[in-house]
Structures are given as structure tokens and as C-alpha cells.
Amino acid sequence: MxxxxxxxxxxxxxxxxxxxxxxxxxxxxxxxxxxxxxxxxxxxxxxxxxxxxxxxxxxxxxxxxxxxxxxxxxxTNNVAAPPKxxxxxxxxxxxxxxxxxxxxxxxxxxxxxxxxxxxxxxxxxxxxxxxxxxxxxxxxxxxxxxxxxxxxxxxxxxxxxxxxxxxxxxxxxNPPLDENEVELQDRRGHRMTWKQYHRLEDIHGFLDYLAKTYPAIVSVKTIGKSYEGRDIKILRISDGKATNKAVFIDGGIHAREWISPATVTFFINQIAENFDEESDDVKNIDWYFLPVVNPDGYEFTHTSDRLWRKNRKPLLGRQCIGTDLNRNFGYRWGGRGSSSNPCSDIYRGSRMFSEPESKAVADFIKTTSANFTAYITYHSYGQYLLYPWGYENAVPPDYIDLDEVGKSMAEAIRSAGGSQYTVGASSKVLYPAAGGSDDWAKSQGIKYSFTIELSDTGHYGFILPTSFIESVAKESFAGLRVLSRQLNKNLIN
Ligand SMILES: [Zn+2]
Known part of the structure; x- marks a missing residue:
């Protein structure tokens, strides 16, 4: 030049x-x-x-x-639409x-x-x-x-x-599946197992398979596209009763937390495949599952960098890529524990809901007719069951209800699998972090809003071997049952 x-x-x-x-x-x-x-x-x-x-x-x-x-x-950063x-x-x-x-x-x-x-x-x-x-x-x-x-x-x-x-x-x-497992995959009609961390294609294929196999209770909806154009897919399980309350569960907001999508898909499998035998507490809920909120980041951790956390949207003129989606939600956005530096792993984005993935979640929750009474977002790691607020060292007026339910869930998890979860307000137990999805859900009037940090407590950290998937997911499901019981109890009162 x-x-x-x-x-x-x-x-x-x-x-x-x-x-x-x-x-x-x-x-x-x-x-x-x-x-x-x-x-x-x-x-x-x-x-x-x-x-x-x-x-x-x-x-x-x-x-x-x-x-x-x-x-x-x-x-605040200068933002312009980056070239695709x-x-x-x-x-x-x-x-x-x-x-x-x-x-x-x-x-x-x-x-x-x-x-x-x-x-x-x-x-x-x-x-x-x-x-x-x-x-x-x-x-x-x-x-x-x-x-x-x-x-x-x-x-x-x-x-x-x-x-x-x-x-x-x-x-x-994440070793490859053995021959028997691969054979089973072929016979089952989908590739999902809980013996491996799967690529997005397998996860989405599994959701579609369930919708096709159980059309009376399962449906799948694409609620938006990621920055790189991948589907953001929600699966709903419901028997359609008008009295049902609704629960929203997501995973994979942070790309590298592989145990999260694995756990959420385990829940889906449990409820969809055994719906008739399930308890009334479970059947009286319309379940909405979004196993991978951040599909671009998730794929990137499989192909390029195992420890990637953010999404993959670049900022024009900046060298660093990605926003921390769990700092991008629009309640008290921009506060403590989030960064304005695009190179930071806790970069909050240029404005609230600047990212297609967080916006898709919020738009869906705001516009659906589903009456959500609980929002649970699965992360790793540390074994915490956290409720708002995250933005500041404070708690909502009804925090005692959340604390009670959180403690019963933690107790159920402990008796089911032995893992000890610490329960409390996230800003207190950990540290303030503004722009989290749980705070935003709470601000929308969803009473039971929790962030669950799955296993372990730091022996493997994010790199939790596949042999842990089933035990982590099973004990977490015991916690979810307690929540559904509580929601039904609330209905009666
Ligand atoms: Zn996380």
C-alpha cells in the first residue's frame, strides 16, 4: 500500500x-x-x-x-455489522x-x-x-x-x-464409541448417546427424531439462527393440558461446558421416552428444552479450541471474537462482573441482546403464550445451585421460596448420586456478574429462576470425561423432579 x-x-x-x-x-x-x-x-x-x-x-x-x-x-464499543x-x-x-x-x-x-x-x-x-x-x-x-x-x-x-x-x-x-454402541445408534434411529459428547448435528438429529416418533407430545421449533447460521432449536414435551405450567430449561450458553448439553438432552430422553410412566408432577408440566444456546461456540470447541467460552460473532475492526452470552441479557446489563473489552472472556457485547443467540432466547420467552414458572440454565462447573440476583449482592423479595426449593433440589441430588451442591444467591456464593440469563428470566416474572453449575468441583473442571455423563445427568434429574413436584404443589395452593 x-x-x-x-x-x-x-x-x-x-x-x-x-x-x-x-x-x-x-x-x-x-x-x-x-x-x-x-x-x-x-x-x-x-x-x-x-x-x-x-x-x-x-x-x-x-x-x-x-x-x-x-x-x-x-x-461502549463501536459496533458495526460484521461481514458474513x-x-x-x-x-x-x-x-x-x-x-x-x-x-x-x-x-x-x-x-x-x-x-x-x-x-x-x-x-x-x-x-x-x-x-x-x-x-x-x-x-x-x-x-x-x-x-x-x-x-x-x-x-x-x-x-x-x-x-x-x-x-x-x-x-x-471424549473417546469414540465402541462397535456395539455404534450398532445401537444405527438401530435406534438417532445417534445420541450419553456415553459421548456429541456434535450439534447428533443433538439436533435426536430432537427431530423424538418429534417424529412421539408427535402427540413432542415438537421441535427453530427459534432463531446463530451468527454463523446454525439453528437454535427448542424441543417441547407436553400432553397439552390447559392447566399445565411451563418450565424452560437451557444448556450450552458457554461453549466449553460440554456436560451441560449432555445433561439437558438426558432429561429430554428421560421424559420423552417414558412419558406414560412418568409421575403426574412431570406430566403436568409443559417442558421446553434448548440444549445448545450457543451452537457456533459449541461446534468451535469440537473443531478448534476445546476451551472456547463465548459465541463466535466478531466485532468489526477488532481482533477478538465473541461475546459472553451470559453477560449479554438485558437486565441490569453492563454492570459488575462483565467486561467492555471484546478480548475478554466475559465481554458483555456492545449492547444488551446484541447477540442473535441471547436475543432468540429472550424473544421466544417474551412472545410465547407459555406461562413459564421456572427457568433453569445449566452450566459447569463447581456444583452450585444459584438463584438471583447475579448483578449485585442482593436477593429478590421471594428469595426464601427459591432458597427452599433450591435446597430440596440439592438434597435430592445428593441422595440420588452423592454430589454436594452449594445453594445460594449467585452474587453471594460466587461473585457479582451482570447480564446473566437467570437475572433476566427473574425480571420477566419467572419465579423459580436458577443457574445450576454441574460437576465437578475442579478435579477435571470443564474436561469432565464421558464416563461421568450418566451419573451427573441422573442425579440432576432427581433435582428436576423435586422442582416439578414443587411447581405442582404451588398450583394447588
Ligand atoms: Zn457457564
């Missing part, structure tokens, strides 16, 4: 970067060119030469834990490689631990996965292990190495 233009472009870049740096503490930023981890060149079937920007695909994959991430919510030239996930040719990356559990009882972790994160040596008031799970890059170990020793901060090599865990997480 001509020199004059070059100068103009570099000045523009400087101005943009410069002004951003002045107004926003770039805590979640990753320095271009210093991205981690390295990519290998695992070939995907039907690949083309579409390149993934390593800066983009290695964007700091933080956490739902902004407790040491006090970004000020002052800057995004490659399908299948076309991307390489996967992010997490070889040598470690997961450490760091107790935060020493008051300098959070400060030090925040500092290391700003230096891009670590990222965070999860945490609460007592610990933080951090990912340490291979080339930072020595350095971070030394700093922790110097500061007398304890840590436990929970995962020695993250890539090894990723490789072992």
Missing part, C-alpha cells in the same frame, strides 16, 4: 489502541503474537485453508470469576494444543493470593477457570510454570497441581 496510507493506517491503529488503553484497564487482554498455547496441525475432515488467528483462538479463556477483575464498565465471511467451524484446519498446560488449585485464604493472581493474569502468564471465596483454579501456560512457581514460593502462596497436562486430559475426555 502507498506510504501515506500506511502512515494513516498505523496512526489509526495507534489511536484506537491508545485510547482504549487510556480508558479501559485491559486486564483480560492478550498481547498479540504472545498468544498461548501453541497450535498443532490436527487436520479436520473436509478442511480448507482457512486460517485461525492464533491471537483470537487463544484469547484469555477466563472464568466466570471476575473477583479480581474489576474492570470498569465505562466504555466467517468460516464454518468444520473448515478450520487446526486445533489449539494445550500440551504442558497445567491446572492448579490455589487457596485464597492468604490475602495476597488474589492480588498476585491478578498480576500474573495481566502479564498473561496464567488464566483462570473457576473459583469462589476460598479458592481459584488457574491454568498455567507451559512456559510460565517455572516463573509462576517461583513467584508463588516467594509470596508463600500454596497451590496444588490438579492437572499435569491439559492436552492429555482433552485427548482422553
Amino acid at each position: 502507498p506510504v501515506a496510507m500506511k502512515v494513516w493506517v498505523s496512526t489509526l491503529v495507534f489511536l484506537v489502541v491508545g485510547s482504549e488503553a487510556l480508558t479501559v484497564p485491559l486486564i483480560n487482554d492478550l498481547e498479540p503474537g504472545k498468544g498461548w498455547p501453541q497450535r498443532n496441525s490436527v487436520k479436520q475432515p473436509n478442511t480448507h485453508s482457512e486460517e485461525v488467528d492464533p491471537f483470537v483462538s487463544t484469547t484469555e479463556f477466563t472464568t466466570e470469576d471476575p473477583s479480581f477483575n474489576n474492570e470498569e464498565a465505562t466504555v 465471511i466467517i468460516a464454518r467451524a468444520e473448515e478450520i484446519e487446526s486445533k489449539v494444543d494445550y500440551s504442558g498446560t497445567q491446572l492448579w488449585k490455589v487457596p485464597t485464604d492468604k490475602n495476597n493470593a488474589r492480588v498476585v493472581i491478578g498480576r500474573l493474569r495481566r502479564r498473561n502468564l496464567i488464566s483462570t477457570w473457576s473459583g469462589n471465596q476460598t479458592y481459584i483454579d488457574i491454568l498455567v501456560k507451559p512456559n510460565a510454570i517455572e516463573n509462576v512457581t517461583r513467584i508463588f514460593k516467594r509470596e508463600s502462596i500454596d497451590f496444588n497441581i490438579v492437572i499435569e497436562d491439559l492436552q492429555k486430559r482433552i485427548n482422553e475426555e
